[in-house]
Amino acid sequence: MQDSISIENYNHKLIEEKWNSEWEKNGTNHLKTGKENPKYYCLEMFPYPSGEPHMGHARNYTIGDILARLYSRKGYNVLHPMGFDAFGLPAENAAIKSGIHPRESTFKNINKMKAALQKLGMTYDFGDEIITCEPDYYRWTQWLFLLLYKMNLAEKKSGPVNWCNSCQTVLANEQVINGRCERCDSEVVKKNLSQWYFKITKYAQALLDDMELLSGWPERVLTIQKNWIGRSEGARINFKLQGDKENIEIPVFTTRPDTVFGVTFFILAPEHPLVDRIVTDPKIKEEIRKIKGKISKQTDIERGSTEIEKIGGFTGRYVINPINAEKVPVWIANYVLSDYGTGAIMAVPAHDDRDFDFAKKYGIEIREVISPTGNLSAGLREVYCGEGIMVNSGSFNGLKSTEGKKKIIEFLAKNNIGNAEINYKLKDWLISRQRYWGAPIPVVYCEKCGTVPVPEKDLPVVLPFNVDFKPTGLSPLAYIDEFVNTTCPECGGKAKRETDTMDTFVCSSWYFLRYCSPHDSKEPFNKDDAKFWMPVDQYIGGIEHATMHLIYSRFFTKVLFDGGLIDFKEPFTKYYPHGVVTLGGQKMSKSKGNVVNPSEIYNKYGSDTLRLYILFVGPADSIVEWSDSGVEGSYRFLGRLWRLINGNISNLKNYGHFSLGKAKNLQYTADIPGLSPLEKDYFRKLHKTIKKVTDDILRFNFNTAISAIMELVNMMYKYNDEVKPQDANYNLIYSATEKAILLISPVAPFISEELWFRLGRKFSVHNVSWPDFESGAVKEDMTTIVFQINGKIRDKKEFPVGSSEKEMEDFAFSSEKIKNYIEGKKMIKKIYVQDKLYSIVIE
DSSP: OOOOOSSSOOOOHHHHHHHHOOOOOOOOTOOOTTTTOOEEEEEEEOOOOSSSSHHHEEEEEHHHHHHHHHHHHHHOOEOOOOOOOSSSSSHHHHHHHHHHHHHHHHHHHHHHHHHHHHHHTOOOOOOOBBBBSEEEHHHHHHHHHHHHHHHOOOOEEEEEEEEEETTEEEEEEGGGETTETTTTTTTTEEEEEEEEEEEGGHHHHHHHHGGOOOOOOOOOHHHHHHHHHEEEEEEEEEHHHHHHHHOOOOEESSSSSSGGGGGGGEEEEOTTTTHHHHOOOOOOOOOOHHHHHHHTOOOOOHHHOOOSSSOOOEEEEEOOOTTTTEEEEEEEETTTTTTTTEEEEEEEGGGGGHHHHHHHHHOOOOOOOEESSSSSSSSOOSOSSSOOEOOOOOGGGOOBBHHOOOOOOHHEEEEEEEEEEESOOOOOOOOEEEEEEOOBBOOHHHHHHHTEEGGGGOOOOOOSOOOOOOSSSSSSGOOOOOOOEEEOTTSSHHHHEEEOOEEEEHHHHHHHHTTTTTTTSSSSOOHHHEEEEESSSEOOOOOGTTHHHHHHHHHHHHHHHHHSSSOOOSSSSEEEOOOOETTTTEETTTTTTOOOHHHHHHHHHHHHHHHHHHSSOOOTSOOOOOOOOHHHHHHHHHHHHHHHHHHHHHHHHHHHOOHHHHHHOOOOHGGGGSSSSHHHHHHHHHHHHHHHHHHHTTTTTTTHHHHHHHHHHHHHHHHHHHGGGGSSOOOHHHHHHHHHHHTOOOTTTHHHHEEETTTTTTSSSGGGGGOOHHHHSSSSOEEEEEEEEEEEEEEEEEOOOOOOHHHHHHHHHTOOHHHHHHOOOOEEEEEEEEETTTEEEEO
């Protein structure tokens, strides 16, 4: 291999071009070995191909790459795959504006991302990539839809949905952010449509229960999911509509059955199907219509806010409170949503903030039924939402709230007017999209046979290419006769295909399984391969996916477990949410114009500099502010490392009097007695650095791992400055030089490979085992601390030199020997002589 790289100057362009070519030729970055070795499946959330990667991508993928490299070097068979979440609205919206077909723009962007990831030195084998918009992938997405359909977990039903007028499509609840479309930021409205849903609610409790299996997940992520699933324990109470021949019962769910005597009005969501049915008075009907029109302009987020002005109207009808037979007026109000609970609530204004505001506005009675003291308030002026003593509650007066809840539920069940119930905020997953660029839903509609799933042998239902992308509220597929018109798989008669496509989150809810056998043409994944590789050992990606992708992936995994296809219940053993990169205090965003593209950095400073900086700038899970000076500092450190290692190599050749590659690795017990004090410090620093870097990487403390390497480099410079070349210990220099290259290699793979080559090694540094530390060298110097009481020795213990007074105190007051003398005695003073004595004086 010809070497034209200057020893003096660190030329990142030549080095990175040279080694990228070599690695590609030799397959160096392919980390899978054989199933005889323990497995490690490291996976970063695959990207949507929007063009060049952004800094969030660079941070995410560098974290995963360092872990994959470390585990590979520790002898693991590592699966570290990459692919592209290639369906979705952005490509189709771009097609509407530019006329470029989504497939063309998507693959153009994929090629840009792949080139950038290869430039960054990522250990991905793109021969095993998956691209979700390819028929050989979405064939199996459709197959999984059919599996859910067979398991009665997929159904088409009518109901109010989130609708984006700009994108002209339905959005899942999770895709509405502050009342706006997460993709285009347009306002989202409600619309009644017939749509396909996955019954994720059937798995609500399992999603909660199995969190005990997720000890490797951050508690904050589990808390987000718990809140999103929203398990509530309470009661279902049936209120009868007064004066109705059909004996209509309207159920409500409440977590506070102890307040049922305080119900002074009843609210139906404006969209509740009973509203139009029960309002019969023409004047009231018109007034209700106007109020519903006002409310329809408000988003669910706005309606759910405690700050929004309460809007409502009286329907002219009443229900009967089953607990006390009182007649209660029925209203509609904007703060009650049709898809939460039963779409109806019993309003208790004395003990609910929103009910209180509504009652005050419309002059409705406010009746206190829970008192913190058990005494009635003189003129209730503010709401009380806490627990207390039941009052104004008939025979239940005087009961504590907790006991009252139980007694009320018993009364409801005994009289067949209600029962205990568990409710969840989680709603079924709406997967229909009225857009083109997605996986077609494999269903046909036959006048004779009804809804018919496409047979597995006919998959994939291929997405046609020639399409008009203008959004009309119907899928563009609806206007392609050759796609729509088909034959019924059951009777052979005329049928029409479903023209909606699937939410792109369906594609990403199982992709981690496809990586186990990406080229399998007979099944979505090979069971034996999945049994070997799954679950994913380490999953890495943004916390913003906690309530969508991560919940959906957990749901799919549980479905596959119940279907007998896999033998595990959770897809990701550990999950790490990386932090975001900001510029000017705001998250980098193309729309905000505050983006620094990775290519700008690696073209000017090199990929190693970018990788080093993006992890050195701060803790990997924190929000970090971009700093150009920080990038320059990282570049200067690599130049400093380059000069140090090359200088050491020259000295090893000129003064070491041995061939590179044949130096002795020092052993602590055998060799350290012969070292000078400076060399002993050097030797200990080297091995403490090996231990710290290893531990810190495994704990995701990349910034402190890099800092430790920088401190080692300082020590290496110090030794070179203080010891004449002819007097130096070249076994020590060689050992430190070799280990420094090995330690920096996962972070800065290019410069380390070049320096390793210059050290005389003929094989890649990335195939060398990770270095071990000498346990004797990292052991802290110990000292014996004497513990005295009134001048007499009562205990002794070894502590690391420099231990704090607090550590001494903690030991002293936990020692049984000492406690026997000080219990019940008055303490006069405590004395600590650093590294020698801890003395207690008592009366």
